[in-house]
Amino acid sequence: KPELLDQVALVTGGSRGIGAAIAIALARAGADVAFTFASNGERAEAVSRQITQLGRKALAFQADSADADAVVAAVERTVSHFGKLDVLVNNAGVGDGGPFADVSQADFDRLFAIHARAPFFAAQAAARHMPNGGRIISIGSNLSTRVPDAGLALYVSSKSALLGMTRALARELGPQGITVNTVDPGSTDTDMNPANGAHAASQLMHNALGRFGAPDDVAAAVLHLAGPGGRSITGSSILVDSGFNA
Ligand code: NDP
Numbered sequence: 001k002p003e004l005l006d007q008v009a010l011v012t013g014g015s016r017g018i019g020a021a022i023a024i025a026l027a028r029a030g031a032d033v034a035f036t037f038a039s040n041g042e043r044a045e046a047v048s049r050q051i052t053q054l055g056r057k058a059l060a061f062q063a064d065s066a067d068a069d070a071v072v073a074a075v076e077r078t079v080s081h082f083g084k085l086d087v088l089v090n091n092a093g094v095g096d097g098g099p100f101a102d103v104s105q106a107d108f109d110r111l112f113a114i115h116a117r118a119p120f121f122a123a124q125a126a127a128r129h130m131p132n133g134g135r136i137i138s139i140g141s142n143l144s145t146r147v148p149d150a151g152l153a154l155y156v157s158s159k160s161a162l163l164g165m166t167r168a169l170a171r172e173l174g175p176q177g178i179t180v181n182t183v184d185p186g187s188t189d190t191d192m193n194p195a196n197g198a199h200a201a202s203q204l205m206h207n208a209l210g211r212f213g214a215p216d217d218v219a220a221a222v223l224h225l226a227g228p229g230g231r232s233i234t235g236s237s238i239l240v241d242s243g244f245n246a
Contacts, residue, residue, distance in 0.1 A: 002030030003227040008082040010075060011035040012065055012122065013092030015044040017190030018139060021215030022089055022222050023047055027056040029223060034059040034078040036071070036092065057082070065092040065118040066110055075125040087226045088126040090119035090138040090162075095192040097155040111154050116161035123169055123180070132177030135226050136169065138162045139218070140182040142241035148206050163237060170235030179234035183221045186241025188213045208243025 004026060014023040014035025023035045024047065033051050037044040037060065044060040051058035059081050063070040079085050093115055096107065123136050130136075141159040143152055162182050169180040187203040189195035195212040204210060221238045224230055239245060 002028075003223070004087070005030035007031040007086040007226075008078065008084050009033050009087035009089065009226070010078045010085060010122075010126070011089040011091055012063070012071060012074070012118070013037065014060070015040045015047055017192060018185065018188060018215045018218045019089070019091040020047045021219040022091060023058075024050050024054070025216070025219040025223050026087065026089075026226065027051040027054045027058070029227065030056070031087065031226075032057040032059075032082055034061075034074070034081065036061060036063040036065070036074050038062070038064055038092070065114045068113065068117045068121040071118040071122045072125045075122055075129070079129045084131070085126055085129045086131065086133070087135045087137070088122060088130075089222060089226075090122055090136070092118070093139065093159075093192075095155065097152050099151055100153040103154045108154060111158040112161070115158035116165070119162060120165055123165070127169075127173055127176065127178060130176070130178050133231070134173075134176070134178040135230065136173070136178060136180045137222055137225050138166060138182045139222075140184040140237065142184050142186040142239055142245050144184060145237075145239070146245040148244075149202070166237070167235045174234060179225070179230060181225050181230070181233055181235070182237045183218055183225065184237050184239050184241065185218045186213060186239070186244040188215060188218055188240075190215060203244070206244050208246050211242060213240060213242050
């Protein structure tokens with residue numbers, strides 16, 4: 001029997017890249033899948049079609065993670081549409097950064113809103129509905145535990161918030177039987193970080209396996225946490241970085 005048969009999952013930023021791979025992997029494992037996107041409705045429709053072709057129900061809606069209320073509304077819509085929520089994946093993110101000296105307070109607020117504020121309040125809303133066995137999984141970054149270059153201060157600061165949140169929520173939600181974890185990718189071939197992009201060569205210098213990961217590699221770790229194999233993993237992080245941080 002598929003591991004997540006008849007469960008309901010919500011993935012933020014599911015229209016492309018890692019989020020799309022996670023949404024499709026969850027559907028392949030038997031879940032009905034809701035997902036959000038920022039603006040790319042066509043890509044969202046393509047992902048919905050793939051989920052439907054797998055015999056599962058899909059629900060896609062635009063919800064900008066910069067607005068935590070929009071993400072909380074996405075949680076509530078998922079519950080009212082499917083009647084429950086078993087798995088929340090906080091994935092939506094942006095690869096913005098730049099030199100420390102140039103970061104404005106507006107840049108700071110935007111990245112923290114997307115990477116920290118939205119996941120925090122999505123988790124709060126989800127926990128109100130999740131049954132015992134629920135799963136909250138956030139996509140962090142390998143850069144939260146090792147910073148190899150300058151120019152990453154804002155990105156890393158905002159992504160690192162997920163690590164503290166995850167440990168604290170593991171304590172908070174453990175009594176309800178909900179696990180809370182991050183999956184921390186390294187260089188993964190997506191629109192955000194193409195394997196043939198301008199910054200690829202410098203990333204490969206640190207990469208033990210000598211290649212970018214694929215979105216499916218990250219999705220596989222999410223699937224493990226979401227499935228029965230993840231029942232005793234909480235407050236933890238799984239690094240999927242091809243040995244970048246080794
Ligand atoms: P992509 O840029 O390829 O895809 C981003 C996805 O998130 C799209 O579905 C996009 O929607 C959505 N999204 C972006 N901004 C928002 C927003 N404000 N509100 C709602 N949805 C949004 O990124 P990746 O797949 O590479 O990244 C996914 C996650 O993995 C991010 O959190 C990223 O920080 C993290 N990560 C990625 C790494 C990599 O090397 N690729 C490495 C480490 C971490 P739309 O299609 O509408 O634009």
